[in-house]
Amino acid sequence: MxxxxxxxxxxxxxxxxxxxxxxxxxxxxxxxxxxxxxxxxxxxxxxxxxxxKHHTAHNAYGTPLGFKTLIQPSQTSIQRHQQKLKQILQRHQASTQSQLIDALNPVIIGWSNYFSTGVSSHAYQGLDNWLYLQLKNWATHRHPRKSQHWVAQRYWLIDRGEGWRFAASTPEGIQRLARHSHTAIQRHVKVQGQRSVFDADWIYWSTRMGRHPQVNQRVARLLKRQQGKCAVCHLFFKDRDLLEIDHFIPRAQGGKDEINNLQLLHRHCHDVKSANDSR
Ligand SMILES: [Zn+2]
Structure with missing residues (x-):
């Protein structure tokens, strides 16, 4: 070597x-x-x-190699993540359960999403079990005189087929703690990063698909045609930008209201163009 x-x-x-x-x-x-x-x-x-012989990898000629390659979250990553969760629990000793869940969920989901391309389900399960014990300590610490049963009733509920969930009831409904093991393992990620069709980034999805349930059909088609970029400044649209449909040839000058005469612009870019058009 x-x-x-x-x-x-x-x-x-x-x-x-x-x-x-x-x-x-x-x-x-x-x-x-x-x-x-x-x-x-x-x-x-x-x-x-x-x-x-059933699980081994094969070489390019189909010969069994007698081993397989696994890519898993490293021990260091797991320990660092546990450290972070622990710090959150310590910081929220006096917070409400809902505040604690709010603080933990993005960390759990972010970490799990990052590792969802590897062989991670074993690590996820281990982390959920570990976190359960930490939460049990967090909860019993707050109510030293109450029984385990009382504490469980107060902070956990049973979901059908899911078992015990750490969950708070809030005015908006029941708020559950995220689970590492609920992150689907994606061996072949075909879409960018951690996108889901159900996330709020309608620009990304409209650009990719040319359609989106919550986006006006013309806007979605234009986004796809312009590959997500403003036709004036050529910068990518971002989630919070204000978008407007512009007639390439202004209607006042005989331009038609057809997709071929339409382009999608930032509102501020549109203002500039309209001012120039009417000059
Ligand atoms: Zn622009």
Whole structure:
């Protein structure tokens, strides 16, 4: 393996690059090397596991390799995430349950979404179990004289088929704590980042699909045609921008009210164009 490193060093040198000696580590992704297996990258651990004939990966010729590659959240990432959740719990010792859930949910959802492209369900389950114990401490700490049963009734409810959920009743309805394990694992992410058709970013979805349930059909078609960019300033529209449909040839000058004569502009860009049109 030292030979591998030497080859790599020479190859990089041709391009004027060197290996960072402190950051370079030789590792093996299947068998322990110097007490370690695999490597961590962007919060994931990449390593291989021995696998039988049904689970093994195959090489390009279809020959079984006897192992498979798994990309999982690294131990460091999990510990850092737990640390963050713990800090939130400490900061919210005197808050309402609803405030605590508000603080925890974005962290749980954000972390789970980040790792949803890897083999993460085992880690998710572990984190949910761990968090349950932390919440139990949080809740019993607030009511030292009450029974476990009372505390459970006060802070948890039973969802059908879901078991116990940490949930608060608020004027807007029941507010549940998010679960890591509710994040679907997406092995092949085809859409940008963590988008869902149900999120509020209608510009992204209209641009991608040319339609969106909540967007005027003409706006959606124009967004797709203009690839999400304003026809005047050529900047991407953002979620909160005010958009207006403009007649390329103004109606006053005989322009038709047809899709081919329409373009989508920022409101402020439209104002500038209208002023110029009427000059
Ligand atoms: Zn613009």
């Amino acid at each position: 030292q030979q591998c490193q030497q080859i790599l060093v020479e190859w990089l040198a041709q391009m004027g690059l060197t290996l960072h000696s402190e950051k370079t580590r030789i590792t093996h992704t299947l068998h322990p090397h110097a007490g370690k297996v695999g490597f961590d990258f962007l919060g994931f651990t990449v390593r291989q596991f021995p696998a039988g």
